[in-house]
Amino acid sequence: MLLSCLIAAFALAAAAPTATRLLGRNTGWLLAAGLLGVAVPLAATAVDGANDQVVPWMPTLGIDLALRLDGLGLVFAMLVLLVGAAVLAYSSRYLKPGRHASFFGLMALFAASMLLLVLSDDVVVMFVAWEATTLCSFFLISRSGEGAREPAIRTLLVTALGGLALLAAVVTMAVATGTTRLSAILADEIWSRDGAFTTVVAVLLAIAAFTKSAQFPFQAWLPDSMVAITPVSAYLHAAAMVKAGIYLLLRFSPAVGQEVVWSALLISAGLITSIIGALAALRRHDLKELLAYSTMSQLGLLVATIGVGTPEALAAGVIHTIAHALFKAALFMLVGVVDVQAGTRDIRRLTDLRRRMPVTFTLTAVAAASMAGVPPLLGFLSKESLLDAFWEAPGPDLLGPVLAVVVALVAVLTFAYSARIVLDGFGPLRPGLALSDVDADDESSPVEPPHEARPTFWGPVALPALAGVALGVVPFVLDGLVSGAASAASGTAQEEHLSLWHGVNPALVLSVIVLVTGTALALGRERVDRALARARLPFSALAVVDGARAGLIRLGALVGRPTATSAPRRHLLIPAVCLTLIAGAALAVGGLDLPARVPGDVAATDAGLLALVVAGTVSAVLARTRIGAVVVTGVVGFAMTAWFFTLGAADVALTQLLVEILTVVVMVLLLRRLPYRFRREPRRGAVLPAVVAIAAGAATTLGVWALTGRRGLSPAGEWYVTQGEAETGGANVVNTILVDFRALDTLGELTVLGVAGVTILVLLRARRELPPREPEPAVDTSSPLADAGANAVFTRTLTRAVGPLTVLLSAVLLLRGHQEPGGGFIAALMGGAGVALVYLAAPSDRAARIRAPTSCSSARASSWPRASGSSVWSRARSSPR
Secondary structure, three states: OHHHHHHHHHHHHHHHHHHHHHHHHHHHHHHHHHHHHHHHHHHHHHHHOOOEEEEEEEHHHOEEEEEEOOHHHHHHHHHHHHHHHHHHHHHHHHOOOOOOHHHHHHHHHHHHHHHHHHHEOEHHHHHHHHHHHHHHHHHHHHOOOHHHHHHHHHHHHHHHHHHHHHHHHHHHHHHHHOOOEHHHHHHOOHHHHOHHHHHHHHHHHHHHHHHHOOOOOOOOHHHHHHHOOHHHHHHHHHOOHHHHHHHHHHHOHHHHOOOHHHHHHHHHHHHHHHHHHHHHHHOOOEHHHHHHHHHHHHHHHHHHHHHHOOHHHHHHHHHHHHHHHHHHHHHHHHHHHHHHHHOOOEOOOOOOHHHHOHHHHHHHHHHHHHHHOOOOOHHHHHHHHHHHHHHOOOOOOOHHHHHHHHHHHHHHHHHHHHHHHHHHHHOOOOOOOOHHHOOOOOOOOOOOOOOOOOHHHHHHHHHHHHHHHHHHHOHHHHHHHHHHHHHHHHOOOOOOOOOOOOOOOHHHHHHHHHHHHHHHHHHOHHHHHHHHHOOOOOOOHHHHHHHHHHHHHHHHHHHHHHHOOOOHHHHHHHHHHHHHHHHHHHHHHHOOOOOOOOOOOOOHHHHHHHHHHHHHHHHHHHOOEHHHHHHHHHHHHHHHHHHHHHOOOHHHHHHHHHHHHHHHHHHHHHHOOOOOEOOOOOHHHHHHHHHHHHHHHHHHHHHHHHHOOOOOOOHHHHHHHHHHHHHHOOOOHHHHHHHHHOHHHHHHHHHHHHHHHHHHHHHHHHOOOOOOOOOOOOOOOOOHHHOHHHHOHHHHHHHHHHHHHHHHHHHHHHHHOOOOOOOHHHHHHHHHHHHHHHHHOOOOOOOOOOOOOOOHHHHHHOOOOOOOOHHHHHHHHHOOO
């Protein structure tokens, strides 16, 4: 059932773009119903106890799509699905009618990726889901308008850094424990046996979580991401992106919770972040920006609570996670309602909304009161649990009370900015704050007085807001859910019994002080504003991120400067010099021990092909025309191909042959844009290239001579030859090494080639046609062969027969590569040769475009021009290849 729920979530993401084209913005209702449809069987699965499912994924590496649903996973899965459903339903009325396929697709994919993250029982799968949430948030932020590009990039840079830290932790844990199964890793004895391992992994996990949950010193990206539209911010802040970091900390608490470095990092970073966020929220006039900083502050409290590490603290963290998701989702969406109805989010422009928008005002007051910790709401219960957990924190006697007082101070600030949302956002214009205080360039004031939104708009918002009331009045409903999550987070069985009244204790006394002090700050908020307005930080966190980014770019430019040229000699100089230096070092260390003679007789074919290669190389050096250089270079390449065939290296020979064909084709296509002759170089400028070339050639010759007849078959090579077929089922040892044994390396090479192909495609589409400039053309335009249309008639005729044959041969080479010479790379080269043939047969690149004709007329219209003479030639010249 777990796999079925996960497939259903990803199916919603796949179907969202198509549904959007049919339903428009009403797709939000459909996706909300879909997420609810996933939540119901998932909750039933938890009740039934069927909480494990494993699907083989990469069995040779021991990596499976392992899913596991425990109490902690259930809490976060319900937050992901239920809050996601509310946000998507809300989006159906927040968005204006139009095209929103990318938004709904990314939001559904965001939910599915988060669900995979909290259900995965394999650290590799968990890492994949972690990075998927990073990419989803990046694309959702970047699509939010012109000003969203830089914040999206900053968010990606910071969170990608955390992804690298998590990857390092995953690799370390998998290697040390010998498994990638998360439950097995957490149960391994290495955590108590190897202190260095535990410390390293704890630091890496903390860095990963800090970047994701915006903790000091990585907190800058979260307020910066407020440029995203309100539904994205609501989901990202309440249940998705930032909650991934909280989940990671809770999940690994059983293993590293007692580590001193872990507790010190989490408590110190969490409390610093909570204070910074709370003070920054009090200084903000934009309601959405205020909520962004409040999220940072509340996440800091959660991180510090997890750092305390006691079972009571972890249970308090779970309760506050639930409460925070409810009131923060409601507040963000309500601010979106205000923004749409009033035309602004600036509290200096919002007046009398409590009378004009009574429902929105009531829901905002309820959600803000829960965030402020006012009884009898769920936020009050979670705040008291936090205070109690910090008061009882392990360590020196005064540590717990001191930490509890700091948390109480943050709670006072939380009460103050919560009151600011309600009193300033919905009240009359405050005395002493005139509209002239608003930025002069802010033209977001409403055209007409705001009015209450329709129920379909605020209806989805009411659910999380009122849930905070209901769960605060009857908190025992959450007993089972919190107990299961706390047990999973602490590694010990816990029974939680939630209630509003726990008697008179330090937490209650601190709560009363918080409420009284917070009320005083709310009443004197004008003085607080003036005091905070004079405070200035000596640096900007965003400036630090931008400075680090600019520094990396400058470092990259510095490293790449030696090769930042189009001159081939500069690029060829580096490997040639390095080869010479390596050979010199080898001679200095080991001396020159060459064999007396080359073993075996020299065959006539070897001597003939060697002579051909030498002749081609000398001719290429002496060539003065580019056409001549292309011809003799092709001679060298095809001679090497024949040599590989005679030596029995069929795969290498096929690759060399196809690469040589495509290389010659590319060079021929460039001839028209290059001068006919090479530019004469002064003799003095040719000395250095000649010295480097001779030295590299000598080093290569000595290396081949020294290794010839001495190497034999290495143990690894012998194993591949003798055991490769049994392990892989393929007899072609070259291809089985590439595809099976070096699969990740090959995947990396394919990724590089794919990125290069996409880059080339973008450049071709963005190009501008330049007027022809051929001061010394390589082709004589007065020759009859200069007519592109007439000259290509033979190639076009040949292509009709050879083209389909090339495609068929490419497929044959692909399928036979596991057993015989061939394979994917060779098949791709063969397909490239077919494309090159089609291109060469056309008189211009516009006529060479490969397209699927929709009708006979379109096929005729797209056929190549048959005219001859200068008209065809001029067409070819105006569309350069």
